[in-house]
Amino acid sequence: MPDRARIVRKYDLTEDVRFFQVRICDQEKVFPLTSTYSPGQFMMISLPYVGEAPFSITSTPSRPGLFEFCIRKVGRLTSKLFELEENDFIWLRGPFGNGFPVEKMIGKDLLFVAGGLGAAPLRSLLLYALDNRDLFGKLFYLHGARTPRDMLFREEFFQLKQRKDFQCYLTVDEDPEGNWPFDKGVVTSLFKYVKVNPKNTAAVVCGPPVMYKYVVEEFIKLGIPDANIYMTLERKMKCGMGKCGQCVVGHKYVCVDGPVFTLWDVKNIKGLI
Amino acid sequence: MRLFKIKRENLIPFLRGLEGFGELWGPVKKGESFVYARAKPEDFDMTALRTIIPAKKFFLPSKFTSLKFKDNRWEDDYRPRKRVIFGLHPCEIHALNIYHKFYTRLYPDPYYLRAKAATLVVGLSCIPDEHCFCYATGTSTVNEGFDLFLTDLGDRFLVWVGSPRGEDSLKLVEKFLQEASQEDIHKYVSWRKKRDASFRLKIDLDGMPEIVSFSYDSPIWEKMGKACLSCGTCTMVCPTCTCFDLEDEYDLRRDEMKRERFWYSCVFREYSMVAGGHNFREARSERLKLWYTHKLVGFMSEYGSPACTGCGRCVVSCPVGINVVSVVKALKNEETAALWVKMEVENA
Structure with a gap:
């Protein structure tokens, strides 16, 4: 079930990339979620009526309290995200993926x-x-x-x-x-x-x-x-939990076995890049 | 080991008795084929082999509402009905076991678990036709994954109990059960010999994981890609295909949003396309290669067995003859009549 989160700050990094700082609304979850993930993990951001997509976390667990994302306006969901103001809500699931070791x-x-x-x-x-x-x-x-x-x-x-x-x-x-x-x-x-x-x-x-x-x-x-x-690596993902299959490469599900891979993985698993 | 028998004339009242667990579903004839349908036990077709759509539809329906959103709150009210599914053959139950492993690993799927808890699986033995190849996938007999399993010995059925829930369900039909005797076991042994001798399709999946891996650059994928219609039938009828998509739908009447979850196919063009339009698998040949490597290599390394149970659904369903049998034969340089093998490609 997605967690509600509030956009506490946003500003443009470039013409089409915006920085979002968000805070999970459920106080009990804020610290456990924002302090324990690995750099390189991602979250599923969703807006009801629009959809859900994966985004890299750009903040670090060494500075807990908030999640940060940089988002390029490129599709349906991201265009809607760009219409949101500070204090508006988004919904998060995650963090997912292996992250950097x-x-x-x-x-x-x-x-x-x-x-x-x-x-x-x-x-x-x-x-x-x-x-x-x-x-x-x-x-x-x-x-x-x-x-x-x-x-x-x-x-x-x-x-x-x-x-x-x-x-x-x-x-x-x-x-x-x-x-x-x-x-x-x-x-x-x-x-x-x-x-x-x-x-x-x-x-x-x-x-x-x-x-x-x-x-x-x-x-x-x-x-x-x-x-x-x-x-x-980037792939289309719908569930983030190694189930929907849309990120599959060879026998790896990028959402759980990745998104971080070594060069050996890339040589060994055809089609990763 | 709990083994009983019932008389053939008691099969219908036996199944009717099991309805005490939930709705009774089983194979019925539809046109030239069979489907799992809710029906009276007397309408079940005891000769049915593969149904058009496999029993995975009971565990994760082809489309259902995974989440609802109303008044700023998410709600998950997916509650599958209690069902008894009769007539699942060993290949089907093996596929459900693969399904089970897949959906319970890492992040167990709550929807699957609910359906699993609500479904009583009653297996049934079968005699293969010309498209069955479960002997080659090692799935012609099943030891687990069912609640009850019936073997058709002519005038009687052996009833094998496979789970505590199966044992409990027998309380509904106690009066039809008799202990199985030595004679019944002898009858079973000769039935099994007869069954094993009746496979007609010759195919050997041995060497499949590495031969598929080594053939990554083989021109056969191009040939397949040229013939493939990207219709997605193979993935819908395959009992081990698990992929799905999610889409938000707005219900005007109820003023609520529904996050619909539905079966999806890796042979569809949009499958690997990300926002911005980049497609990681633009070519049909790439998408087919994914399907076959995932079935025959990927599952081997993750679960120790290929994700094919020899049910023959792809064999009878693909309009251009791309199926596990023709692909394995082509990869092993064996003769196959499939049309796609004759496709002309540049780098052949």
């Missing part, structure tokens, strides 16, 4: 590569790592967007870049207004800055489908093992 990443260097909306699930893990900074080795975050206007969490990353204990590199494909102060070019061009111990690194990528191949090639060039390369 945070325990396996402890003690390792972390390398994040985000493209476009792929920043949404990666932000959850990044903030988690920054909140638990001592648990991890070096921390590199590479983020690419089409233009400065399309970069999610732009201001947040400008702020985070100030932190001395992690390396954040931002790039844009094009800079039509000509005032972008950082790198230009595709996200793989940022790999020149990366200095990690490849055998003891967990690499994470999320972005548009075309991006995976090129980024994974860079990971392999660095010498990171298949089992330490993680990617989080």
Whole structure:
């Protein structure tokens, strides 16, 4: 049964992507739900009369109380979500999915590569790592967007870049207004800055489908093992509980066996990417 | 082991007695085929083999209201009626066992569990026809998953009790029951020999998981894709297909929203299409490959057996002859008469 939740804050991240902060209405459930999930998990958001769809959680369990989502206006449900105001209600089920295996990443260097909306699930893990900074080795975050206007969490990353204990590199494909102060070019061009111990690194990528191949090639060039390369995938999902079948790939249900998979899974299970 | 027998002439009063548990449903003739219908026991067809739609419809109906939304509140009032389902053959019960494993793992499905609790399964033995291949899937005999199982020995039926609920239900029909004797067991043994000798369709599923996996890039999927009509019949008639879709419907009359849950098919084009229009399986061949890998490989690795029980429904239903038999034969380079195998494709 979906839980009612209130939109407590919303603002636009780009022209078509909006940030939502929501709070579960049932006080008893707020803390258990918002403090125990894994970065990389997702929730089913539903609006009665419209439908239900999966969305990555972009907040971190290390900052409980609220769930955060970034949502691109792309279909029927998301268009309706964009009509909602602060204090309006939505309904949530979840969290679902395997999430990132945070325990396996402890003690390792972390390398994040985000493209476009792929920043949404990666932000959850990044903030988690920054909140638990001592648990991890070096921390590199590479983020690419089409233009400065399309970069999610732009201001947040400008702020985070100030932190001395992690390396954040931002790039844009094009800079039509000509005032972008950082790198230009595709996200793989940022790999020149990366200095990690490849055998003891967990690499994470999320972005548009075309991006995976090129980024994974860079990971392999660095010498990171298949089992330490993680990617989080998108599929159509209706139930989130490994039942409706619409996210099936091979014999895996992306909603319960994923959405986080290793490069080995991707090589082994045909059709994942 | 609890084993009884009833006289043939007592079968109808026996079934009528079981109605004390719930509505009586069983196989009746419809046109050239059979369907499970609510009927009087005298109208049941004792020769029926596969029904058009399998018994999964009793456990998760083809369409039902999973949730209602009214006055800002969600409500789940799905309450299946109590039913006795008569005439399920071993392949059907094996399929229900797969269904059970699937729907009770990880996040048990509350709708399924309610229907399961409301349904008394009364199995019935059968003699295979030319489309049955349950001997090849190891599902020609069933040991669990039924409440009662009847074996037709001509002048009598053996009644095998498979669950405590089955045992309880026998209290409704106690007066027809007799203990099974050694002679009955002998009769059963010779019936079984006769039954095992009457399979006509020759097929061997051995090697299926890895041969399907190794054949990922085989041109046979293209051939199938060219012939397939994406009609979805295979998935509707398959007793182990579980996929469904959800859609919100507004009921104007009652001013409430209903979240309808209905059977869905991986061969439909929209199945793997996400918002924004990206389709992860645009080609029909990709969707068929998913169906066959899921049936013959996926279930093997998750549950230890293929999700095919040899019922032959795909064999008699697919309008272009794409079915487990023709696909397995084609994958194993064996002769098959299926039309789709002759399709011309570029990379063949």
